[in-house]
Amino acid sequence: MDxxxxxxxxxxxxVNDMIRLSGIPKSSVHRMIASLADMGLLHKDQDGQYELGLLFLQFGNLVAERLDIRHVAAAEMQRLRDEIGEAVHLAVRDGDSSMYIEKLDTDHPVRLFTKIGRRAPLYAGASSRILLAFMPEEEREEYLSEVELKPIGPGTIVSLAKLRETLAASRESGCSFSISELENYTAELCAPIFDHTGRMAAGLSIAGPEGRFGEDWRPELIRKVKQAAHEISLKLGYGGPPCGQ
Incomplete structure (x- = not known):
């Protein structure tokens, strides 16, 4: 795995790159590369360099197909994107990170570049922070007691007190908003999705250039994102009220 x-x-x-970057002894690296190549996990090209093998594509497709929430959310994500014209993302927690597992892009010529598989620490960005806000309290407190808040963009929250305040506000309002936390001049708005047990399953967000998320129309964007997230929650069997009410 290293x-x-x-x-x-x-x-x-x-091979030399892998030896240098991994710090693993040369003989071990040669042995492991041979095994990984035999299994189809690594592929050697004509220049003698290695890349991930096609077996990863097969596994990746299986993982994507089995993430049922992607299929459940598809229609609402499409409707939301068509209504507001911004990129729509579906994010889930993966350890101490958030990760986009689905994306519908915008037709705007000026757009935010994101991609499926993109990760961010749980304290940075609206998608990450909504996942952190609605984590079980014990897990959230354990994370907050250990995390080192590092600046990623000019708007990244690096004060633990401010982060706690923002998380509490997100739990109360049912949404999270960020500006320039991961990239300059960008904004993201996210609402939580819950499953049939009432636990948070994912975050639904819209994202784009900061200028299109002004205070004049932000309340309407919040309403639409929260509504779409609630509709997805209902399809997952959630029986509670809309978040933030």
């Missing part, structure tokens, strides 16, 4: 994890940030690597 070798495979290198390919999360590198498209191709030579």
């Amino acid at each position: 070798l495979l994890n290198l390919f999360l940030v590198h498209t191709k690597l030579s």
